[in-house]
Amino acid sequence: MAAIELEGLTKDYGEVLAADDLTFSVDHGEIFGYLGPNGAGKTTTIRLLLGFISPTAGSATLLGRDVRDRRALIEAKRRIGYLSDEPGFDEQATGAEILDLHASIKGDTRREELLESFDPPLERRVREYSRGNVQKLGIVSTFMHDPDLVILDEPTSGLDPLMKQRFADFLRSEQERGVTVFFSSHILSEVRRLCDRIGIIRNGRLVTVEPIETLLTRSGKVVRVASATPIPVERLEIDGVHDLETGTPKRANETVPDGEFIECAFTFTGDINTLLAQLQDYELMDVSIEEAPLEDVFLRFYGGE
């Protein structure tokens, strides 16, 4: 049985269908990214899974336990870690007191080890914490009882780049220990670095569940080219070039003939070697190839709104 299974899971708020007939599963030992723009339904899905809200229809299991069965869910939660997108820690308590409280409820086998990597100022009150320190405290409290499954809602928000990297490395090492990770994000690059598979949700509906490699191949790259000499547009009439924008910067002191450009940007889903071969005869000053923004992925493959 999978670590997480959703079957037609639905939450209808009346005005908003926040989760609409969601069906997918997450395997044991997998890092699964749950991706979607603001308001897509990520937090609603997580709150349904953890039994904080009841589904209007459908069902789900966590570690084989039906999340609609309160007793079964409490049992499962001993082996689950959860990090909220807004950890609502008691502002008056110190970090150490918060961890003591969590330890008394769930157990505490890894606090010291976790604090070596994620080190919030434990003696200070939470109300004095920065957003990043709240998040570090959240990470320690989520993992301190050594869960088999963790559900993380936007876990890197507030972390600086160094901490983000440390957290990514940590999740990977947890995966090697057999832990299943389900985390939501709206940042494609973050999901890309970490996940085996992703699910994309939009307007409460699951748009796709697929291996990250498949998504990246389909979403393409944003390519920008600056050339010292004009390039005919037809050099870019090859498979995989989309949304080509060409231009001539004001600083250019040479006139660029019609049908040619010295700067351009486009989305590219083709073979990068083919592209470079098309441009090899020109004196390129700069070529940048970046991941397409998540918004472009949505617009290109799932229909924009």
Ligand SMILES: Nc1ncnc2c1ncn2[C@@H]1O[C@H](COP(=O)(O)OP(=O)(O)OP(=O)(O)O)[C@@H](O)[C@H]1O
């Ligand atoms: N208690 C509620 N009552 C009514 N509508 C709600 C409630 N909670 C969430 N919604 C709506 O459900 C939709 C999904 O919200 P949700 O918080 O799940 O999105 P999200 O993907 O987590 O977004 P974000 O990335 O901004 O956190 C939104 O339109 C939201 O306004």
